[in-house]
Amino acid sequence: MISIIAAVGKNNELGKGNDLVFHLKEDMKYFRETTAGHTVAMGRKTWESLPGKLKNRTNIVFSRHEVEGADESVSDIEAFAKKYQDTEEEIFIIGGGSIYAAFLPYAKNLYLTEVDASADADVFFPSFDKKNYDKTIIKKGSENGIDYTFAKYTIK
Numbered sequence: 001m002i003s004i005i006a007a008v009g010k011n012n013e014l015g016k017g018n019d020l021v022f023h024l025k026e027d028m029k030y031f032r033e034t035t036a037g038h039t040v041a042m043g044r045k046t047w048e049s050l051p052g053k054l055k056n057r058t059n060i061v062f063s064r065h066e067v068e069g070a071d072e073s074v075s076d077i078e079a080f081a082k083k084y085q086d087t088e089e090e091i092f093i094i095g096g097g098s099i100y101a102a103f104l105p106y107a108k109n110l111y112l113t114e115v116d117a118s119a120d121a122d123v124f125f126p127s128f129d130k131k132n133y134d135k136t137i138i139k140k141g142s143e144n145g146i147d148y149t150f151a152k153y154t155i156k
């Protein structure tokens, strides 16, 4: 099964200058806890934005080239998506914008941290039709005056 996990602003903002636009400690903790022990898969640019490999997780990187340091580099996104679409095992797609867009048609769950703020961004989460998903609110919170909601969308 494929699950997407992302933090998005009011206008679907994801990142700017190959960095995140929101830095919420609680969201980082939620991300760590949700993905711990699983395989995480990401685009080469997101990989390069990280300080290093994400601990306690298998790190897959999508690139047209071999990526040094990754547990596996994958060049055929479609084949990967089809292979894991119906597995019991949950694979987390962790960004960035181009990879979310590629996996949206294959993802069963979207774990979205909906941040109630806007930001200057150059990468956005793709638009999707919320009518096609059931929405569960996992938790709401606030950090440094910024409200956020951990929401889970599951395809109907």
Ligand SMILES: NC(=O)c1ccc[n+]([C@@H]2O[C@H](COP(=O)([O-])OP(=O)(O)OC[C@H]3O[C@@H](n4cnc5c(N)ncnc54)[C@H](OP(=O)(O)O)[C@@H]3O)[C@@H](O)[C@H]2O)c1
Pocket (backbone or CB within 6 Å): 005, 006, 007, 008, 013, 014, 015, 016, 017, 018, 019, 020, 021, 042, 043, 044, 045, 046, 047, 049, 062, 063, 064, 065, 074, 075, 076, 077, 094, 095, 096, 097, 098, 099, 100, 102, 123
């Ligand atoms: N808010 C969040 O939750 C969140 C999460 C993650 C990332 N981000 C942000 O998102 C931004 C990065 O996103 P991005 O869209 O610029 O880059 P990205 O999706 O992380 O990576 C793009 C790279 O992935 C590879 N790729 C993409 N499509 C491919 C395909 N069809 N086949 C093979 N490889 C493919 C290519 O690597 P090669 O060029 O090596 O071939 C491409 O350059 C950053 O600002 C980051 O901070 C935000």
